[in-house]
Amino acid sequence: MKQNLLVVLLFCCLLASAQTPDSLLAQLPQAKNDIEKTDLLNEIADGYKSSDPSRMEQYAEKALDLSRKIKYRVAEGHALLHLGNAGILSGDYAAALQHFTAAQSVFESEYGSSPKDEKIKAGLAKAYGSIGIVFSEQSNYARALQYHLKAVPIYETLDEPLRLARVYNNIGVVYKSLKNDFKALEYFVKAQKIQEKSADPTIGITVTNIGNIYLAQKNYPKAFEYYQKAKSMFNGFPNPRGMGELLNNLGFYYMRTGNFGKAKQSWDGAVATFSGIGDKFGTADTYAHLSRYFLSVNRPDDALDYANRSLSLGKELGIPEHIVQAEKMLSDIYVKKDQPHLALLHFQKYSEAKDSLNLHENIRKSVQAEMNFEFDKREALQKKEREKREMLFSEQSKRHVMQTFFIVLFSLLLFGIIFLIYNRLQLKKTLTLQKELAEYEQKALHLQMNPHFVFNCLGSISSFIVQNGTDSAIKYLSKFSKLMRLTLEYSKESLIPIDKEIESLQNYLELEQLRFNQVFDFGIEKSPDIEDDTAIPPLLLQPFVENAIIHGLMPKKEQGRIDVKFAISGDNLVCTITDDGIGIDKSRQMKEQSVSVHKSMALDITKKRLEMIKAMTSRKANVDITERADDAGNVIGTQVVITLPVQYVGGN
Numbered sequence: 001m002k003q004n005l006l007v008v009l010l011f012c013c014l015l016a017s018a019q020t021p022d023s024l025l026a027q028l029p030q031a032k033n034d035i036e037k038t039d040l041l042n043e044i045a046d047g048y049k050s051s052d053p054s055r056m057e058q059y060a061e062k063a064l065d066l067s068r069k070i071k072y073r074v075a076e077g078h079a080l081l082h083l084g085n086a087g088i089l090s091g092d093y094a095a096a097l098q099h100f101t102a103a104q105s106v107f108e109s110e111y112g113s114s115p116k117d118e119k120i121k122a123g124l125a126k127a128y129g130s131i132g133i134v135f136s137e138q139s140n141y142a143r144a145l146q147y148h149l150k151a152v153p154i155y156e157t158l159d160e161p162l163r164l165a166r167v168y169n170n171i172g173v174v175y176k177s178l179k180n181d182f183k184a185l186e187y188f189v190k191a192q193k194i195q196e197k198s199a200d201p202t203i204g205i206t207v208t209n210i211g212n213i214y215l216a217q218k219n220y221p222k223a224f225e226y227y228q229k230a231k232s233m234f235n236g237f238p239n240p241r242g243m244g245e246l247l248n249n250l251g252f253y254y255m256r257t258g259n260f261g262k263a264k265q266s267w268d269g270a271v272a273t274f275s276g277i278g279d280k281f282g283t284a285d286t287y288a289h290l291s292r293y294f295l296s297v298n299r300p301d302d303a304l305d306y307a308n309r310s311l312s313l314g315k316e317l318g319i320p321e322h323i324v325q326a327e328k329m330l331s332d333i334y335v336k337k338d339q340p341h342l343a344l345l346h347f348q349k350y351s352e353a354k355d356s357l358n359l360h361e362n363i364r365k366s367v368q369a370e371m372n373f374e375f376d377k378r379e380a381l382q383k384k385e386r387e388k389r390e391m392l393f394s395e396q397s398k399r400h401v402m403q404t405f406f407i408v409l410f411s412l413l414l415f416g417i418i419f420l421i422y423n424r425l426q427l428k429k430t431l432t433l434q435k436e437l438a439e440y441e442q443k444a445l446h447l448q449m450n451p452h453f454v455f456n457c458l459g460s461i462s463s464f465i466v467q468n469g470t471d472s473a474i475k476y477l478s479k480f481s482k483l484m485r486l487t488l489e490y491s492k493e494s495l496i497p498i499d500k501e502i503e504s505l506q507n508y509l510e511l512e513q514l515r516f517n518q519v520f521d522f523g524i525e526k527s528p529d530i531e532d533d534t535a536i537p538p539l540l541l542q543p544f545v546e547n548a549i550i551h552g553l554m555p556k557k558e559q560g561r562i563d564v565k566f567a568i569s570g571d572n573l574v575c576t577i578t579d580d581g582i583g584i585d586k587s588r589q590m591k592e593q594s595v596s597v598h599k600s601m602a603l604d605i606t607k608k609r610l611e612m613i614k615a616m617t618s619r620k621a622n623v624d625i626t627e628r629a630d631d632a633g634n635v636i637g638t639q640v641v642i643t644l645p646v647q648y649v650g651g652n
Contacts, residue, residue: 021044021055024043024044034069035070038063038066038075038079041060041062041063042075042082045059045060045063045082049082049085049089051240051277052277053089056085057086057087060079060083060086061083063075063078063079063082064079064080064083073109074106074119076106077123080099080103081100081123081126081130083099084096084097084098084099084103085130087099088137096134100127101131103130104124104128106123107120107123108124110123118158121154122154122155122158122160122163124154125150125154125155125163126151126163129147129151132145132146132151132170132174135147136170136174141178144170145174148170148171149171151163151167155167161198162194165190165191165192165194165195165200165206168187168190168191168194169188169205172184172185172186172187172188172191172209173209175187176212176213184213188206188213192206192207192210201237202237202242203233204231204243205242207226207229207233208230208246211225211230211249211253215253220253220257223253224253227250227253230246231246231250240276240277240279241277243273244270244273245282247269247270247273248270248285248286250262250266251263251266251267251286251293255296260296264293267286270282270286270289274286280316281313284309284317284322285322287306287310287313288307288310288329290302291303291305291307291329295333300333300337304330307326307329307330307333308326310325310326310329311327320356323357324353324354327346327347327350328347330346330350331343331344331347331350461476461477476511476514476515479507479511480511482507486500486503486504486507487504487538493538494537495537495538495647495649496537496649497532497535497649498530498534498573501540502524502566505541505542505564508546509522509545509562512546516549519559520561521560521561522562523561525563525566526565529567531648533649533650534648535647536647540609540610540642540644541577543605543606544603544640545564548577548579548638548640549562552583552637553580555581555587556580560579560580562577563578564577568646571619571646572643574641574642575643576640576642577639577642578638578639578640579638580636582635583636584625584626584627584638585627610622610623610644621644623641623642623643624642
């Protein structure tokens, strides 16, 4: 069955000529020029593909010589394809592969310069498919599929349904050889549908293949149905080799269904068909089928006659497989005839032929491996040559394109650099302005608080003079002047060393002690973890300290205390102001009817300053004010916690 599949595969790839070889030969003397003559020679070669491989090769050689003489590359490629097909028909796969790869190189070279030429694309697709056939014949199915699948998209772009159908058929045969009947049938049916729509003359091959699938699956009614369809199609579109293979397959069908007379009739028809076209290979194969048939119906003499015929042709053609099969058949026949001496003799010849076949197979595999190596090597060289030609052909175009590209790229790059520099300058300018604006807003808030602080201090001095006399007022004024000097010294800065802020708080609290007759004590504590260059916004804590004195301690009517602590917690500076005054709620109740606008303004300004610090540093800056209570829940004062990002003098 494998031989049948291979022959069918070959003819699925070949295209039928529109005219008979005789009519084309009659036109040859009237050819107007060498181009027309070359095309006619190729058509004549193609016309002999199914009837006379030797004449096919003869006219293909003439077409090749003339095409090379006139440098007609497309015709050269087709002539090489015809020579490759002739090589397959004669069993010279090495020569066939060499011709097909040469055709591939020609068409790929032309395709590089004229990618839209449909004749070139069709020739390239046919070269791929033909290479796939050779690999399929060598049972190298992976490569066969690779090249068949290369041909499929080209035929699809060409809108070539008939050629596409033939490729589908080839793929189906490969899957059949791989014993994947399901996939094989899928592709055969695809091919059949296309061929039916287009009245393809090779549809008989496809239908025969479908019948073979059903026969292998023992679906005899379906197999017979498709064989009958194929027979009708071969009658409409004569194809002697295809008809011979169909008759052989019908013989198998009749044998399996018990109709021995019909089986013999089919094989006799196959012999007549193959002999008519000089196909000794097909004839030898059919003789072997007839020998088995006569042995099965107990006619050993007839079986012996056909076995000897098959053996004779096998030896003439030099086909070890036929010799092995024939010698085995002869041994079985002599066993049947009760002639053990001759049975043993032919069994020994069968064993020798089998050993020879194994040796031949090993040699064939070695030759095949060498051929594949040469193919790979040749393909690589052809690829390099093709790439070199394409590179030389398109060098000017590429140079022009690259020059244009680099000019455009350089212009875009130059524009991009200019834009980037301008954008960076604008961004830098914007960021600088934003930073300066933020600093000025902070300073404005700071300076907005200074007049309020000065106003409060002057009010306190006035009250102190009235209450305590001139000497105490002078002492108070001395401390006030020192505090004012510190305040003015750092009023232009957004950050001051923390020790200066502590010094300012110290002066302020001492002033308030003098003002309120020492009614409270205070303490200021700085953690040793705080570095000397740690910075803090000036006068940030003063409003909270002032609030603790006025609204927390003064209403208490007894000795009070304020503690200010500075500590580090992670990346934050934590300032804690604690008093033991009357608490937030009671203080709020007492001042509901007499709200101090100045105090509220100072706290609002401080909160805005904290928001500004948070915006500038993108870090935590907030204030948390809570009432303090003892274990019994009694209010024992207020605690203010100000959390700031750790910053340093001269940097962030």
